Amino acid sequence: MRDQEPAVGAHEGRRLSTRETAELLGVKPETVYAYVSRGQLSSRRNPGGRGSTFDANEVEALVRRNRRDSGGSSSTTGELSVRTRITLIDKDRYYFRGVDATELAARHSYEEIAEWLWTGELRPGVTFTAPRESVAAARRAVDSLPEHSGPTDRLRVATIAASAADPLRFDLSENAVLGTARTLIPTLVTALPPMRYDHRDEGPLAHRLWARLTGRTPDEASLRALDTALGLLVDHDLAASTLAVRVAASARAHAYAAVSAGLGVLEGPLHGAASGLAHRLLLDVLDRGTAAPVVADELRAGRQVPGLGHRLYPGEDPRARALFALLEEVPSAAPALAAARDIVDTTARHTPLHANVDLALAVLTASSGMSSSAGETVFAVARTAGWIAHALEEYGERPLRMRPSGQYVGLRPPQPLPE
Structure with missing residues (x-):
């Protein structure tokens, strides 16, 4: 049987203890205070000074939000994810x-x-x-x-x-x-x-x-x-x-x-600044007349060849593809385009990486007499x-929602005062 969600306003003015709040949210009590530090819950100290209480309606709203959007801006797993329409x-x-x-x-x-x-x-x-x-x-x-x-x-x-x-x-x-x-x-x-x-x-x-x-x-x-x-x-x-x-x-x-x-x-x-590295690499290839020794120098130094590969695109960077196509129509860009192709082809013998937008941008800047x-x-x-x-x-979102909690891995308190 599916749990029924409480009606909004059903517990107007009612306060919940930390334990009750944790049970409703399905988390540990310490995680409740993580929600407070992120600005997702507000708390009030008990009159006696021991423990805190939480507004029932606020807790229930958070429960509904977590159920509705498990991929929201923060989660109990600590992985940050942000809803966007852009x-x-x-x-x-x-x-x-x-x-x-x-x-x-x-x-x-x-x-x-x-x-x-x-x-x-x-x-x-x-x-x-x-x-x-x-x-x-x-x-x-x-x-x-x-x-x-x-x-x-x-x-x-x-x-x-x-x-x-x-x-x-x-x-x-x-x-x-x-x-x-x-x-x-x-x-x-x-x-x-x-x-x-x-x-x-x-x-x-x-x-x-x-x-x-x-x-x-x-x-x-x-x-x-x-x-x-x-x-x-x-x-x-x-x-x-x-x-x-x-x-x-x-x-x-x-x-x-x-x-x-x-x-x-x-x-x-x-x-x-990555395009600047690709720009300088491109000029070096144009100066030497071939990409082989330039790429070899990069690999020998243990560096990744600039202008190649992108973690979000297993295949070709669509931005590079679009910009390269336009640069084909720029007469002065022909030598830099040839050098860029030489870089990609030479590196492909070592690892199959496609050109990214930094290399395409470097062709534009280098062929136009611009600085790196x-x-x-x-x-x-x-x-x-x-x-x-x-x-x-x-x-348009709730203020201060970008507040992940740190995972403390240092010495556990109490530690003696430093000398």
Whole structure:
């Protein structure tokens, strides 16, 4: 016989002991306090000071939630899982709100894809404009950095400066956060120092970004490749930086702070900076004329060959496939494309790995006269839109739900005071 669930409000005002709460939840008493530390339950100390009591309706709501969604944001197994409607990765393909992401990127601009992620609506021809005050503050901050500062340093400082210039940043309503998103992204791009004297701070974002990455005059095929790269990279489920953003949003940090959290994680060589490693590898192959000695050096040093393989795609990375196809239409990309194919073919003799998006991005940056850090800039600007989408989604969830419990493995107390 199936247990009947109690009606909501049936025990208005009734308090449960820790033992009763644990029995209802089907967990150990200590796990009840883990729910409290995660913000999933509230407790009240007994008048006598011994033990705590819990609101019966709150406990019953948690029981129902656990039954209904065993794969929720936290579970008694300790494995973190987050419900999301933004990105699905499945069988060497990925989807934005149910739509094939590579097809979206092929047909729509980065700004249009960002709007799709944020609102579920397409706004054909939409462009993002940065307010003067925000740009001025961000530029002053970026210009004050040392010359050797990296792209993520600049973007992080620009984000903080733009935040300080926005007195309404603490408004977490959907419309306010969307307004922040539509001005922050162009502010980040415009705050970067231009490399072309004839640059324009208007029009499609990819055009504005190009002038911050290289001094070369772009052709239409190259601009299309950059715009598509931005669209392909806009989100990729719960990557490390995106998880950091959701943790910040769970604590109700404002959108600028959430983006700052993402930028802090992005700089790692296993995440946003990975394309730089692939860029340098590609230049080395072009310089030597063959991939064999370059790949051999990587393997001899015990390093994984950059730009190959992805833990979420047993087969080919769909982002790499889409970007490589566009780069075939860029005449200047032919040598770098040949070098990339040589890397894949040479490494296949050792282990069958496909090219990932970092290698495709490296072909774009290397063939366009961009620095090795340009891919990191593209990645960060692109992913900012995805971070905003995840922050918006997290603002609609219960606060502080991103609070897993640590598994303490140190010395058991009580220990003597240190000398």
